[in-house]
Every structure is written in structure tokens, then in C-alpha cells.
Amino acid sequence: MTDVSLSQNAARQIKAIMAKQGVDRFMRVAVEGGGCSGFQYKFDFADAPNDDDIVIERDGAKVVIDEMSLEFLSGSEIDYTQELIGSAFKITNPNATAGCGCGTSFSV
Template identity: 40%
Template sequence: MSITMTEAAARHVQKSLSKRGKGVGLRLAVKTSGCSGLAYAIEFADEALPEDLSFESHGLQLLVNANSLPFLEGTELDFVREGLNEGFKFNNPNAKAECGCGESFAV
């Protein structure tokens, strides 16, 4: 399996990396947090680390550490606008439940 992003997410990431002036993509992780037990962590990646697993999508890298991969495998990262709000949305087939605010999930 792999981790991918939609074209909308890739456009947003590429635009943000251009503004920053550096970076190869995004680093995704899962941490223990939130009311459902697990929360997504996302940050810009300037380079791949030795412990990163790399997935290429729309010319950008999605970097994930081995501990987070079982929770993120098969996930599609999207960038959505809903009313006045916009942000990344994780379409994660492993999530069995999500909290009401969408910030955390359970497997």
C-alpha cells in the first residue's frame, strides 16, 4: 500500500513550499493525543531522514516514520475548503472512529 495526496493537496503544498523557498514535501506522523486516542501530525519536510519511508505523489514526497506507517497506510491526504475554513483532510481507511472536531481518531 501507499500514502497519497490529491491534486488539490499537492497544489497547496507546492505553493507553500515555493513561499518557504525550500522543502521536498510533507512529513506525516501519528501521535497519542486527543479524545479518540491518536492525532495526526504534519509538517513541511526539508529533507528525508534516514528513518523516513518515502511515498511520491504528484511530484512531492510524503515522508512517514515506520512507527506511524501502520496507522497511515492507504491514507489519502486532501486539501478542502468548507465554508470559511480550509485545511488538510486525512481520508484514512484505518480509522474506525473520529472525534467530533476531526482532530483525533481511533483504529
């Protein structure tokens, strides 16, 4: 069991993307080294979970996170925001001690 959650807006957007593509896939969320602050979030798609993936599901939307990334994402919420400057998936991460202006890079 994981304590990473998926907001209703994120679930709705993932389902909309999958419907547009005409396939039932998973959104992959990962943490990689790099970015302005040391770590960055990566969003991708996967046909199936890997053996070490955790699967989060809400309202039919499915997200996979690998074990290594899960350590950095514990307690986080994956959201989808629509703002004047654009729309994007966003992670509210209580483990991040600093972030950059773009919102995709953080440090712990």
C-alpha cells in the same frame, strides 16, 4: 512501496506553501498518541527524510512518513479541503474506527 496516496489538491497546496517559503522541503505527516479519540495527526515540515521515512511524491510535492506512523496510515489518502469553516489537510483513513468532530483525532 506504500499504499498511502496524496491527492492532487494536497500536492498543489504543498507546492504552493513551499513556493511561498522559497525552499524545497518535505511535508511530514505523523500519527501521535493524544487527541480526543486516542491518536492524532501531526503535520510539519522537514528539510530531508530520516532513514526510516517513506517518501510519497506527486506532481513535485513530497511527503515523508515514518515507519511507525505508516502502520496507522496504511490505505489512507492525504487531501486538502476548502470548506466554509476553513481549509486544512485532511486524511481519509480506512483504519480509523472512530473520529472526533475536529477531524484530526481518531481511534483504531
